[in-house]
Amino acid sequence: MLLFLAALILFGIRAGQLVTLLTKARPEDRTDHINDRIGAFFKVVLGQSGVLRDPIPGIAHFFTFWGFILIQFGLLNLILGAFNGSLPFLGDNRIFAIILDIFVVLVTFSLIVFAIRRGIVRPRQLNSALHGPWDGFIILGLILLVILTLALVEGFEYAASNGAAWTPIGAFLHPLLGRASQQTNIIAYRSFWWLHMITVLGFLIYLPRSKHLHLMATPFNVFFRSYKPKGALPLIENLEEREDYGVSKVEQFTWKQLLDGYACTECGRCNTVCPALNTGKPLYPKEIILGAKEALFVRSGEILGKDSIYNKLGIAGIKADKTPAEKEAHHEPMIGGIISKEALWACTTCMACVEICPVSIEHVPKIVDMRRSLVMEESEFPQEVTSLFNNIERNGNPWEISNDKRAEWAAGLEIPLLAENPEAEVLYWVGCMGSFDRRNQQVATSVAKVLKAANVDFAILGPEETCTGDPARRIGNEYLWQMQAMQNIETLNGYGFNTKPETAKAEDASTENAEKTEAARAVEKLGTGTLTKHRTIITACPHCFNTIKNEYPQLGGDYEVIHHTVFIDNLMEAEKLKLTTGFDKRKLTYHDPCYVGRYNDSYDEPRRVLTVINDKGVTEMGRNRNKSFCCGGGGGRVWMEEKVGQRINQTRVNEALGTEAEVLAAGCPFCITMFEDGIKGVEAEEKMKVEDISEIIARAIEKPVTN
Amino acid sequence: MKMFVCIKQVPDPNTTVSKLDPNTKRLVRNGVSLVLDPGDESTISAAIKLRDKVGNSELVAVSMGPASAQEAMRRALAMGADRAILISDPALAGSDAGTTARVLAALLKKEGADVIFCSTESTDGYTGMVPGGIAEVMGIPQLTFAREINIEGQKAVIKRVIPKGYQTIESSLPAVITIASGSFEAIYPTMKGIMGAKRKPYSQVSLADLGLEASQVGEAGAREQVLSIGTAEARAAGQIIKDDGNAAQQIAEFLQRYQLL
Numbered sequence A: 001m002l003l004f005l006a007a008l009i010l011f012g013i014r015a016g017q018l019v020t021l022l023t024k025a026r027p028e029d030r031t032d033h034i035n036d037r038i039g040a041f042f043k044v045v046l047g048q049s050g051v052l053r054d055p056i057p058g059i060a061h062f063f064t065f066w067g068f069i070l071i072q073f074g075l076l077n078l079i080l081g082a083f084n085g086s087l088p089f090l091g092d093n094r095i096f097a098i099i100l101d102i103f104v105v106l107v108t109f110s111l112i113v114f115a116i117r118r119g120i121v122r123p124r125q126l127n128s129a130l131h132g133p134w135d136g137f138i139i140l141g142l143i144l145l146v147i148l149t150l151a152l153v154e155g156f157e158y159a160a161s162n163g164a165a166w167t168p169i170g171a172f173l174h175p176l177l178g179r180a181s182q183q184t185n186i187i188a189y190r191s192f193w194w195l196h197m198i199t200v201l202g203f204l205i206y207l208p209r210s211k212h213l214h215l216m217a218t219p220f221n222v223f224f225r226s227y228k229p230k231g232a233l234p235l236i237e238n239l240e241e242r243e244d245y246g247v248s249k250v251e252q253f254t255w256k257q258l259l260d261g262y263a264c265t266e267c268g269r270c271n272t273v274c275p276a277l278n279t280g281k282p283l284y285p286k287e288i289i290l291g292a293k294e295a296l297f298v299r300s301g302e303i304l305g306k307d308s309i310y311n312k313l314g315i316a317g318i319k320a321d322k323t324p325a326e327k328e329a330h331h332e333p334m335i336g337g338i339i340s341k342e343a344l345w346a347c348t349t350c351m352a353c354v355e356i357c358p359v360s361i362e363h364v365p366k367i368v369d370m371r372r373s374l375v376m377e378e379s380e381f382p383q384e385v386t387s388l389f390n391n392i393e394r395n396g397n398p399w400e401i402s403n404d405k406r407a408e409w410a411a412g413l414e415i416p417l418l419a420e421n422p423e424a425e426v427l428y429w430v431g432c433m434g435s436f437d438r439r440n441q442q443v444a445t446s447v448a449k450v451l452k453a454a455n456v457d458f459a460i461l462g463p464e465e466t467c468t469g470d471p472a473r474r475i476g477n478e479y480l481w482q483m484q485a486m487q488n489i490e491t492l493n494g495y496g497f498n499t500k501p502e503t504a505k506a507e508d509a510s511t512e513n514a515e516k517t518e519a520a521r522a523v524e525k526l527g528t529g530t531l532t533k534h535r536t537i538i539t540a541c542p543h544c545f546n547t548i549k550n551e552y553p554q555l556g557g558d559y560e561v562i563h564h565t566v567f568i569d570n571l572m573e574a575e576k577l578k579l580t581t582g583f584d585k586r587k588l589t590y591h592d593p594c595y596v597g598r599y600n601d602s603y604d605e606p607r608r609v610l611t612v613i614n615d616k617g618v619t620e621m622g623r624n625r626n627k628s629f630c631c632g633g634g635g636g637r638v639w640m641e642e643k644v645g646q647r648i649n650q651t652r653v654n655e656a657l658g659t660e661a662e663v664l665a666a667g668c669p670f671c672i673t674m675f676e677d678g679i680k681g682v683e684a685e686e687k688m689k690v691e692d693i694s695e696i697i698a699r700a701i702e703k704p705v706t707n
Numbered sequence B: 001m002k003m004f005v006c007i008k009q010v011p012d013p014n015t016t017v018s019k020l021d022p023n024t025k026r027l028v029r030n031g032v033s034l035v036l037d038p039g040d041e042s043t044i045s046a047a048i049k050l051r052d053k054v055g056n057s058e059l060v061a062v063s064m065g066p067a068s069a070q071e072a073m074r075r076a077l078a079m080g081a082d083r084a085i086l087i088s089d090p091a092l093a094g095s096d097a098g099t100t101a102r103v104l105a106a107l108l109k110k111e112g113a114d115v116i117f118c119s120t121e122s123t124d125g126y127t128g129m130v131p132g133g134i135a136e137v138m139g140i141p142q143l144t145f146a147r148e149i150n151i152e153g154q155k156a157v158i159k160r161v162i163p164k165g166y167q168t169i170e171s172s173l174p175a176v177i178t179i180a181s182g183s184f185e186a187i188y189p190t191m192k193g194i195m196g197a198k199r200k201p202y203s204q205v206s207l208a209d210l211g212l213e214a215s216q217v218g219e220a221g222a223r224e225q226v227l228s229i230g231t232a233e234a235r236a237a238g239q240i241i242k243d244d245g246n247a248a249q250q251i252a253e254f255l256q257r258y259q260l261l
């Protein structure tokens, strides 16, 4: 009994300490969308939908998870049994006994599956820098011990009670245990009962410092996951008055960001999809999450403070430094020590890691928070970025070009400026790439052609448009982003594009299925021709699109923003654009830009458009839709040199070449640039062309309709 | 140690096509975006580096220019200068390089400068005469094309870029030091810097504060005069060689014609 209490207290202290650490972190409200939260809890936690995406370990995990919960009830039952009691309903229930034992068997098989994976298959992503190679096996061993002792308890209990305490395993094991005397059976039953207890308690104590902390934390993490637009980075408020910018010390993360660390199951799925890691960069998304957790644990004593009871009890260091070398190592800063700066700069913010994580961990905001500290507190970033920042600040575009020249691409195309046609129903936000980059000026010209063909009443801003600030924000220069955003919001609000003019600062635009409703509304509008109040912004740049749509609301700019591929799809559906079906006869593949696909869930619209005009439809690459592999240009990476490993753009181009398509269709100026470079890099100019969807459509428009 | 860096606000060289006013024969500075001279950004960075290395020192940014130059001064403060002084006086309009040097020297003397940083030349006026002028008026040495700067006791020791390597030279203090272009990377200001710049000491001084007469400066005091201005002949278009198999040959011939091969 004492032992039992001691273990519980120890467990309680550890758990308390973990929770207290979270309370020392920054606040963050995660109680919105409460109904969705409850729903997701059932599906992801109880239904294990996250891990089940990977079937073999997934099913094994499903059984282990439920088996473990059942064993807890079985355990209570056993404890009560020792006092001649039992759990109400379950205690003497044979069905419970049967279910429990079925799970005992299933868990045993699952453990074998896990052991094979860990010991023989050894997927690289399972390596753990934080817990070493043995943590996984210790856990497997402990679970096996729990199961074995339970089986033996049941066997001897059955024997000792002469079959009164019936359980399937007990009955099955009974003949195998030999015909010992009643006395021996009772002793054996008692010993294994204790052994079972001790293992379970040992497990409890071991748990908080192992990766199986996730058993406790995951349900909460799933419950508290973000329901804000996926593509929006958190706003830094009061930039002018605060003392810190971003995260340099681990306790500057919010409690939810730290909970992510507890919840990480170390499955390594994020590593398997990371474009940076997969091309040899030193970025392991899993180690970012675990690195933050490690930084938290090694500094837990300091963070909790001298007066904390945990420190007084002398067990504060959840991960105590044993040797001087360890101590030395752990006084490394989090950034540049536990987590390397190179890792932070390698991220393309492609969101593949966030998308695949079974327990809703959010890597990207953490990476950007740490970049923010490097940029705004230390002025430390790849050298190439200095001119980017200066140019955006001074010229309103990433280059050394006067912003006055923004509309030069449109000369002679008869495209009105919004200043000349202030009532225009659609604003075509051209973006810096479309305005200044030669290749993407062609895309802009095609977009304009398409809009004209569909008789859309549109205009552009010209010199009144300035960089949205997206690259600056993703690189970590929140200040510059806010300056750019405020300037653009002023312009857009001035022309009456704000959809919520009364609320200067919209907190959390409810964007559930915003894509769909927007699309639906756009179709409606186009169909009925009631235009006066309805104003739409369209853009061919997914980065402009994402930041205006999902991030400008943080500063009081709420707009209806539609990516051009979706807009074209709407135009076709509303029959405003009539095209020759199957006009394009070339074999074609489509690359989902991260900021259109994963960031904003538009997978079908671009494909629908392409399927209409291409007679073969879209020949998919292996990694498509939400598994699309980044072009390498996001997160400001397009402005930085790629010095380490293979080139991300070439890797993707090779994948596209594998489909034997002649055309790589894209919907993002950065993808286009990256892929054209990539194609040159692998010398495949003869084999494949990169085209924006609008360019294919523009060509189809020039062909008379034949069907 | 008191360190000073002389800086100037110029029309943004990256975006502005300089225009000259045919009447005043001067650069048009209205209606263009004005920035801290990018060359001066590197010089400020070099100065900050030295200040931090030497320790116990102050770095002051000074400029002579119209009131709008304040913006450039703020940038210098955000980058890390400790305080800034702008010399501004209507009588200064139309000053030539010599006058600029005399006015700056008057202030630097008054302030008791030990080390004075300048860029080799400004990005707009481009005479490259001010730094030498300051040294001359103050009667102190000038060290040029520095790519590495140290203070050893009461001496400045620099590595000076020369065509085939570098020289190490030393001089007494005070001294004017000009920077070899490309040797120091411009610092991008941190948020602390940007916000702190608003609270750093900033002062504006007039001619009278420096004990100078209006007749010695500006148009009146100028010893240089711009006689005429004209447009440079447009450069002849380059020759584009299309590769039809013997491009290498053609390029070689082209280079040979100019005795470059």
Ligand SMILES: Cc1cc2nc3c(=O)[nH]c(=O)nc-3n(C[C@H](O)[C@H](O)[C@H](O)COP(=O)(O)OP(=O)(O)OC[C@H]3O[C@@H](n4cnc5c(N)ncnc54)[C@H](O)[C@@H]3O)c2cc1C
Residues within 6 Å of the ligand: B006, B007, B008, B026, B027, B029, B037, B039, B040, B062, B063, B064, B065, B066, B087, B088, B089, B090, B092, B093, B094, B095, B096, B097, B100, B104, B117, B118, B119, B120, B121, B122, B123, B124, B125, B126, B127, B128, B129, B130, B131
């Ligand atoms: C009211 C007013 C109006 C002015 N209008 C003009 C104008 O129209 N055109 C113009 O070119 N100049 C103008 N000046 C500034 C001054 O006349 C020039 O700076 C001077 O002619 C220097 O010539 P430069 O650019 O060739 O210098 P350079 O000798 O090429 O400059 C070399 C370095 O010396 C330092 N330096 C040069 N000038 C200054 C300065 N003013 N303050 C601090 N450090 C300096 C910098 O480090 C610079 O990089 C004005 C000044 C005032 C007060």
Ligand code: SF4
Residues within 6 Å of the ligand: A263, A264, A265, A266, A267, A268, A269, A270, A271, A285, A286, A289, A356, A357, A358, A359, A361
């Ligand atoms: S962050 Fe998510 S995907 Fe990555 S290892 Fe942890 S649980 Fe797995």
Ligand code: SF4
Residues within 6 Å of the ligand: A270, A273, A274, A275, A276, A277, A283, A284, A285, A346, A347, A348, A349, A350, A351, A352, A353, A354, A363, A364
């Ligand atoms: S966002 Fe993309 S590049 Fe960044 S860590 Fe995640 S998977 Fe890797």
